[in-house]
Structure formats: C-alpha cells, structure tokens
Amino acid sequence: xxxxxxxxxxxxxxxxxxxxxxxxxxxxxxxxxxxxxxxxxxxxxxxxxxxxxxxxxxxxxxxxxxxxxxxxxxxxxxxxxxxxxxxxxxxxxxxxxxxxxxxxxxxxxxxxxxxxxxxxxxxxxxxxxxxxxxxxxxxxxxxxxxxxxxxxxxxxxxxxxxx
Amino acid sequence: xxxxxxxxxxxxxxxxxxxxxxxxxxxxxxxxxxxxxxxxxxxxxxxxxxxxxxxxxxxxxxxxxxxxxxxxxxxxxxxxxxxxxxxxxxxxxxxxxxxxxxxxxxxxxxxxxxxxxxxxxxxxxxxxxxxxxxxxxxxxxxxxxxxxxxxxxxxxxxxxxxxxxxxxxxxxxxxxxxxxxxxxxxxxxxxxxxxxxxxxxxxxxxxxxxxxxxxxxxxxxxxxxxxxxxxxxxxxxxxxxxxxxxxxxxxxxxxxxxx
Numbered sequence: 001x002x003x004x005x006x007x008x009x010x011x012x013x014x015x016x017x018x019x020x021x022x023x024x025x026x027x028x029x030x031x032x033x034x035x036x037x038x039x040x041x042x043x044x045x046x047x048x049x050x051x052x053x054x055x056x057x058x059x060x061x062x063x064x065x066x067x068x069x070x071x072x073x074x075x076x077x078x079x080x081x082x083x084x085x086x087x088x089x090x091x092x093x094x095x096x097x098x099x100x101x102x103x104x105x106x107x108x109x110x111x112x113x114x115x116x117x118x119x120x121x122x123x124x125x126x127x128x129x130x131x132x133x134x135x136x137x138x139x140x141x142x143x144x145x146x147x148x149x150x151x152x153x154x155x156x157x158x159x160x161x162x163x
Numbered sequence: 164x165x166x167x168x169x170x171x172x173x174x175x176x177x178x179x180x181x182x183x184x185x186x187x188x189x190x191x192x193x194x195x196x197x198x199x200x201x202x203x204x205x206x207x208x209x210x211x212x213x214x215x216x217x218x219x220x221x222x223x224x225x226x227x228x229x230x231x232x233x234x235x236x237x238x239x240x241x242x243x244x245x246x247x248x249x250x251x252x253x254x255x256x257x258x259x260x261x262x263x264x265x266x267x268x269x270x271x272x273x274x275x276x277x278x279x280x281x282x283x284x285x286x287x288x289x290x291x292x293x294x295x296x297x298x299x300x301x302x303x304x305x306x307x308x309x310x311x312x313x314x315x316x317x318x319x320x321x322x323x324x325x326x327x328x329x330x331x332x333x334x335x336x337x338x339x340x341x342x343x344x345x346x347x348x349x350x351x352x353x354x355x356x357x358x359x360x361x362x363x364x365x366x367x368x369x370x371x372x373x374x375x376x377x378x379x380x381x382x383x384x385x386x387x388x389x390x391x392x393x394x395x396x397x398x399x400x401x402x403x404x405x406x407x408x409x410x411x412x413x414x415x416x417x418x419x420x421x422x
Contacts, residue, residue, distance in 0.1 A: 032263020
C-alpha cells in the first residue's frame, strides 16, 4: 500500500500495531541548532518498518517534536502521528480552526490525503505533556512501542539533558 | 463600478495588521505571528532579536531546519543539485545562515517588508523538499522522454516494453524499445543505484535468453553511481550516456543505433 492509498482504518491499524525499537541506544546528535535522535522500529509482523524521531531546539525550550513515521514498501515515508510543543500556532486548514501556543498532536487522516495535502496536517491540542520526554512517553503508549525507556516528564532529566 | 482604491487600501492595511502581530513568549522572546505556515498547518517560527547596534535580527532560531528534519535528511540539502539551489535561495533572498539558523538583519522601520521577505525565503527553502528522491526520479523519466523524443520520433518508441521470448518476461520490463538499424535498441533510464542493479538483472536475463538487441543506458548522474554497481552494469550493458546534460552524446548514440 502506498501513502496515497492510506485510509483512516489503515492509519489506525499502523499506529496501534505492536512494535519495538531495534536501536534503543541510538546516539543523539546536535544539528542545525537542535538535538536529534532517530530510532528504527519494526512491527510485530517483522515486516512493517517505522521510524521514531525526537527533536529539541537548543534555543527555544518549548520547541520540540517527536513522531512516528511509517516507511511504505516503496520507501516513501508518512508521518502517522506527531507530538509538538507549544512554540507556534497551528491551523487546521480544512476545518478552518486554529489554536495558539499549545502542545498539539498531529495525525495523518484520509481526508487530508484525499485532498492532496500533507497527510498529518490535522492536529488537536492536548495537555497530556509539556516536555519532549512527556511527548515521547505519550507516543510510546499510543503507538504500542516497546524496547525504549524514556524517563517521565516530572523527572528533572530530559532525553537530551547531559548525564 | 470603479473600486474605491482608498477603501481597498484601508481594508488591506487593517487585514495585514490583524494577521501579523508580535507575541512575547517565555524569557521575553519575541515571536512574530504571521499567516505563513508549513504545509502541515504549523505556523512559521519567526523571532525578533534586538541588535546592540540598533535594529533587529529576524530569525527562525533554527526551527525551519528542525521542521524539515522530521522527514528529511537535512545534510542532503547542502549537497549536489539541492545544494546549488539552496545557495541560490540564500543569495537571492539575501538570507544569512548560522549552523542551520536562518536570519536577516533589519532596521526597525523596515521590519514589515523584511518579515515578509523572510517568510518568502523560508517558503523557498521548504520547497527544497520537492527535490526528494521520488520526485527527482519521476522528473528524470519525464526529462528523459522529452530528450529522446526530440531525437527519435515518439511513434518509434515503445515504453515499458516486455520482450516476450524469455521466461517470466513480465518481471523484466525494459524502459523503452526503439526500432534499430540491425537489432532493436533497448534504452534504460538509470536515476539511482537501485535502478542500476535492476537494469543489470534485466540485461543479464535478456543475454541468457539469447535475445538480439543493442542497449543504451542513460544516467541521471553517472558520477554518483557506486563503482561496483557501475562495473556490473558495464559488463552487461552497451552504450552509456553519463547524464541528460550530455545531449550531443545522447543524440549521436541514439542516431547511430535507431532506425
């Protein structure tokens, strides 16, 4: 199945599919004024490939993001779900709704794909997290990911804090 | 009815003012909220930093590259053809870059036009994502078709040709078949390493089936091809053209073999 044929049902199934991180020790690196790390993820069918990314701006603390990408058999990637910080406003173009400076969760939807827009344009505001660690823990839980331990956000150390 | 220019001007000014505002964020950081946004609906992050000498630095604080990094290897933006476009955008928009942070400096009086220029520049930089592998590959085949059919009549070219006189022929498609002077000419477009490997397999299969043909391999950029893949392909393939820019070579080789 290619990105253009994704249905809401298939998107939900891909997000809910149990999956595990295969390189939990992936090294973080600093690039373009943000810290980044990518984790390779495999579905429990041992065939479906995903990637988790985490980013934290060095200059703006509230600018962070993490997400789950699906890597289609053709190699095309689609962001299935993405957890953003509160650094910027967001607008849902098709719904005409907008919210400002709130953490929000993007999710790929069939209707945006059908309209030839970025699949994950639709987003909903959330108060489930305030930091990158909190967002990552939401992702691990929502996307049934095992094999990666992230400290809860009420701990003082963040993913990118020095040991 | 003649439009009232003054009324229109006032309406436009009012609308611009409503859509653009400065928001003070944590730590006194000044963010300019504008209608500019990424295709996923997230607004551009445009910040103002006061300069000691007066005026402001209009900056994205590295957010644009961070946003692009979610789905792209941003190191590739500075390489090859993408790198040339990237440098062109910076020069054209008079944009500076400091380790992935884009900025320009502006007098307070010029902030309006410079914020718009900055937004336009970020849009251009974002559009570098259109030069990803899948898109470049598809434009390569379009360009290849156009180049070939300038030299050979389109009626003489069969796309996705299947040579039926061998086992599992459908699994070994040939990009283009052109009627040849003595034997048919099979043309393969080679935009990347994967296609080089596939073309090697197809050509080997044709040779094993004792097919009579000549072949022409046209690369997107032969210099970027890994040596081992190129060597394997050279062993089974015929004439080569290093890139679509080598139009004279393509013309000479095509005309030599095509009927």
